[in-house]
Amino acid sequence: MVSGVVALLTDFGTDDPFVGVMKGVILSRFPAVRLVDLTHGIRPQDVVHGAFWLERSFRWFPGGTVHLAVVDPGVGTERAALAARAHGQLFLGPDNGLLAEVLARDGSAEVRRIEPSRLALPVPSATFHGRDLFAPIAAELAAARLAFEAVGPEAQPSVGRLLAPPVRGADCVSGSVVCADRFGNLISNVEAHLLDGVRRPLVEIAGITRPLLRTYGEAAPGDYVAVVNAFDTVEVAIRDGNAALALGAGRGTPVVVRSA
Amino acid sequence: MVSGVVALLTDFGTDDPFVGVMKGVILSRFPAVRLVDLTHGIRPQDVVHGAFWLERSFRWFPGGTVHLAVVDPGVGTERAALAARAHGQLFLGPDNGLLAEVLARDGSAEVRRIEPSRLALPVPSATFHGRDLFAPIAAELAAARLAFEAVGPEAQPSVGRLLAPPVRGADCVSGSVVCADRFGNLISNVEAHLLDGVRRPLVEIAGITRPLLRTYGEAAPGDYVAVVNAFDTVEVAIRDGNAALALGAGRGTPVVVRSA
Amino acid sequence: MVSGVVALLTDFGTDDPFVGVMKGVILSRFPAVRLVDLTHGIRPQDVVHGAFWLERSFRWFPGGTVHLAVVDPGVGTERAALAARAHGQLFLGPDNGLLAEVLARDGSAEVRRIEPSRLALPVPSATFHGRDLFAPIAAELAAARLAFEAVGPEAQPSVGRLLAPPVRGADCVSGSVVCADRFGNLISNVEAHLLDGVRRPLVEIAGITRPLLRTYGEAAPGDYVAVVNAFDTVEVAIRDGNAALALGAGRGTPVVVRSA
Secondary structure (H helix, E strand, C coil), X not given: CCCCEEEEEECCCCCCCHHHHHHHHHHHHCCCCEEEEEECCCCCCCHHHHHHHHHHHHHXXXXXXXXXXXXXXXXXXXXXXXXXXXXXXXXXXXXXXXCHHHHHCCCCCEEEECCHHHCCCCCCCCCCHHHHHHHHHHHHHHCCCCCHHHHXXXXXXXXXXXXXXXXXXXXXXXXXXXXXXXCCCEEEEEEHHHHCCCCCEEEEECCEEEEEECCHHHCCCCCEEEEECCCCEEEEEECCECHHHHHCCCCCCEEEEEEC | CCCCEEEEEECCCCCCCHHHHHHHHHHHHCCCCEEEEEECCCCCCCHHHHHHHHHHHHHHCCCCCEEEEECCCCCCCCCCEEEEEECCEEEEEECCCCCHHHHHCCCCCEEEECCHHHCCCCCCCCCCHHHHHXXXXXXXXXXXXXCHHHHCCECCCCCCCCCCCCEECCCEEEEEEEEECCCCCEEEEEEHHHHCCCCCEEXXXXXXXXXXXXXXXXXXXXXXXEEXXXXXXXXXXXXXXXXXXXXXXXXXXXXEEEEC | CCCCEEEEEECCCCCCCHHHHHHHXXXXXXXXXXXXXXXXXXXXXXXXXXXXXXXXXHHHCCCCCEEEEECCCCCCCCCCEEEEEECCEEEEEECCCCCHHHHHCCCCCEEEECCHHHCCCCCCCCCCHHHHHHHHHHXXXXXXXXXXHHHCCECCCCCCCCCCCCEECCCEEEEEEEEECCCCXXXXXXXXXXXXXXXXXXXXXXXXXXXXXCCHHHCCCCCEEEEXXXXXXXXXXXXXXXXXXXXXXXXXXXEEEEEC
């Protein structure tokens, strides 16, 4: 049921030793673990950014992977820590919306509130639950020494989806930009399946309109291009350029797809 | 014959989840794989940069390593995907020159064109062959479930070396800067073995001339210093400084080594 | 006694292939190794930064971990290479103060000078001992094929602690900032245990004074907050902001904790 893989998503970056010590803790408990960095480049404290990529990415991991997700501006406050079983995988993270996109897409997802007192853990530091709470639990779950049901009582997340989901209109879909990637490509939350029935789709963003193409290469060099990206959402790029800079667009910029 | 190691070189950076999902795919197919990041810091879409470091680096990996290289501005166009066996290792990458430096140094290298239709792979996305094409094939090759010969027919790369190789003159060698590293050290393509017969070599770059020394420490603090670096090419640095900034030098800056 | 884990701390960054080839070398010698990046984001050539994080971090790794630490501005000079056994773990690094914080906290630490000529190693390059000297030795130690005692003769480090340790006064402790982390939080070398007996501690830094709180969340949004961080030293942050920028503080900025 568990794969022995622990995948990490954080906003810690990799310049500081925070991720390294989390891995040290996991290895100390479960030497055979296979650790994978999903990303540590979530923008600092940007829960929306983390929730989006966690949901778009988990399906590429082996069934039974334990996803440890930490974007946690409220660490040390009373916010709960959650464990979830969804999509055949396990997810750990703070109750701040970080798991919300994953949970929203599995109607039979199970959520539990982590109760450290039930588990034989040292008292966690006030500022680094990634290392002191989530890492040990991830290790124990991945090692199949701790059952999901044993982490704590069933619970409802207190924070839901933080980013408004796209809206399907009569002949169009309205969503928004979630983030730009390294190449300056603008990644929206408009999923491809929402476009069923939109004939000859045109993508509108920041004052420009372009047809939805299949690949970057179909656009003229230097021109904007809209495609469905490899994570199955609408994306706007400039061939050989940086669309985020050129359009001055980013989180929240409206993206509308309508029929030509 | 295969080592079970898959080494990754891309221009994806590590802030986005692109590398993470590639690893998820590889682990899903080959749980015992040992994954190594060679680098994901190749400059975006800079095939020359990737080709250089792939060639300078592969020899430090175990025989039978599968090198998965993705710097792929043409993804989604008709460019072919290649697999190569050279130097006792395997290499996967687009047919855009990325493997050319590796292939140029092994006269008995074998190259095949990957034919996805021969392999039981889902249809790859138009924009992320690293995940949908190269990653699964790397996993299958590293797991020794797929034979090199089975990836597709023999082929000739359609794109050769993109960076002019150094030229050996009567009493000098002329090359150029490939890149600056994190420390601002300027790394040229002038390999040490080309300097055989150049007595008391002097290195000329961007208007300055310095003798070729053995270590940075032989130079005066704050002065320029030319050495043969650990990747066996001529490199120009400033002791305790950033030579790339100080000289305004970078890709393509001529580097000439001549006798004193 | 050894765990099979090799943890890496360097100032190499991850954009260049330097870390990747070190891992290739280690894997070539010890295929079953488990490699962990503690961090490669130590500021270039900043031995103090590396020494601090190595010491604050090692305790989170399994007993018997081999820590390979390379921040080595003197590479290629006559500086010695050291191996140390301390705190139940092994440490490799140049004799330039990088191991000094680790050694200062274990009275029974053993230190040996690495003698490459005793070991069947190729002659190392002049500029990359991380790959040519430390990596092979780390692999052999982690594989338990090389005994710690066999790396070379007992030795005293020639370079001690580079950063003045905090000073305990009658009713206060005086230390300094070591670095800022990704979030701009200012991390000092004032360890929590030094504060025993400081009643109702106030933290002074860069002209401001704040009480020592337990978590960031206890401060008002936008205000400065001083806490004992998860690495057990005093840290000054701004809730939802960047304290390093706001205070213009960094390495060496005095931090004083006194009774209210």
